[in-house]
Amino acid sequence: MPPKPAPRLFQYITSKFRKKPPQPPPPAEPASVAPAPADPDALAADADAVYRLVTAAPTPSAMESALAASAVPLTAPLLDAVMRRFRFAHGDPLRALSLLSLAADRGGVAPSAFALDTALYVLGRSRRFAHMWDLLESIRRLTPAAFSTRTAMVVLGRVAKVCSVRETVASFRRLMRMFRGREGADTAGFFNALLRTLCQEKSMSDARNVYHALKYEFQVNRQTFNILLSGWKSAEDAEAFFSEMRELGVEPDLVTYNSLIDCHCKNRGVDKAYKLLDEMREKDISPDVITYTSLIGGLGLIGQPDKARDLLKEMHELGCYPDVAAYNAAIRNFVIAKRLGDAFALMDEMASKELMPNATTYNLFFRCYYWAYDIGSAWRLYERMRSEGCHPNTQSCMFIIRLCHRHGKVEQALELWSDMVKDGFGSFTLVSDVLFDLLCDEGKLEEAERCFNQMIELGQKPSNVAFRRIKILMQLAKQEESIAKLTEKMAQFGRLAPEDCQRVHYSPESRPYNGDGADADIMRGDGADADIMRAS
Secondary structure, X not given: OOOOOOOOOOOOXXXXXXXXXXXXXXXXOOOOOOOOOOOHXXXXXXXXXXXXXHHHOOOHHHHHHHXXXXXOOOOHHHHHHHHHHHHHOOOOHHHHHHHHHHXXXXXXXXXXXXXXXXXXXXXXXXXXXXHHHHHHHHHHHHOHHHOOHHHHHHXXXXXXXXXXXXXXXXXXXXXXXHHOOOOOOOHHHHHHHHHHHHHHHOOHHHHHHHHHHHOOOOOOOHHHHHHHHXXXXXXXXXXXXXXXXXXXXXXXXHHHHXXXXXXXXXXXXXXXXXXXXXXXXXXXXXXXXXXXXHHHHHHHHOOOHHHHHHXXXXXXXXXXXXXXXXXXXXXXXXXXXXOHHHHHHHHHHHHHOOXXXXXXXXXXXXXXXXXXXXXXXXXXXXXXXXXOOOOOOHHHHHHHHHHHHHHOOHHHHHHHHHHHHHHOOOOHHHHHHHHHHHHHHOOOHHHHHHHHHHHHHOOOOOOXXXXXXXXXXXXXXXXXXXXXXXXXXXXXXXXXXXXXXXOOOOOHHHOXXXXXXXXXXXXXOOOXXXXXXXOO
């Protein structure tokens, strides 16, 4: 009886998704896995090369041939780096899956848990849910240990992003049926992953309802209540959960108290927050910088910025040193009170303590100048920001470019754009919309065309609104040749509206692929994402 073929972790995805007849297994060969490059720069260069090869190949077989010709060995760290590029460059998820298949089937390289989680993320982001569940089934059969609470959050987060709460809970139950029986399964952790997902992607009310519906099926712990307490806007609801936590004999910890204090401070209940602070100290739970940052913010909301500044000094005396977020909270209080002199003094104090102001710090002032229509002060602050080596973020750029638009400051707007192109900060799409409006309003067609071309050279797609605005200005100037060039460049990013593509003439080799028609294959990806992280 012939030996049973070895199980394959992934199945190749062909352009037509046709099932091929089974092939006899190749003769067994000793697996040889090349070591990862010791130099991080070398690993990054290999990852960039592999990513370009995978995204450029028209078929899986062409991808395999290109990788073999490149002589870049596939390793687990390299796969991690390539999958990270698929995530942040919004690469085609089916190409990513084909790469993992090739590495496992032909190279004998088992993907890490990080690579598998990233593959699930990009599949769910582009709504390839059938492929996502197929991949999960392969993980269940062959590498069940790779499934973790992080995996559950990745899957449930992508489902909750586009589906209802009911469908999200149904997906959670499906995951439980697939992985609950495996050794070491953390069912409480999976339940907490569901609640955290609902808090982030849906609403606290949805999370509360699901908790009450399922709390008798799964064991709850301190983390369960910390998740439910972390997002409440209503102090009454937060106190209700806190009482239920105590009734169940679950002792609060630092995270629990921080969540309650933050909730009370945001509701201007600073007195209640201080009572909780005293209760913490009675239980020998030392407040941390997050505790004091919440109190500083609460004091600002009730109009006591000076007391908040004194709290910074008290933190030093207690051995809890303020960080940038704590100073930002205190600076914000003075900005709201329109005491910019005190706010700048705190920013200087930060620098004296080797805490460099970040983009969030400067945005507090930019916002004030924006509503005061003060382009002069905003621009001087921008120059100070750049001289201190702090890169603006998208919000900073939007404050400045909108002020430039209001005051018709073309030269300063172009200088901001030049800095963005040179240093790569800010959102080119959002800033360019305002910039092109300004340039077109001022009749600066040559500058608008140059900025448009710079965007395309950086691989950034200008918005259709900006493209049409420049096109109209070119039509008024009777620059037909420039219109044709611009239209052809825009078509590189995908199908144009009929009124925008009348002048586009493609050669067969330069015709853009739009992911539809008879020649559709696996090389199609879509989807968008946004990562929300705590600003400091």
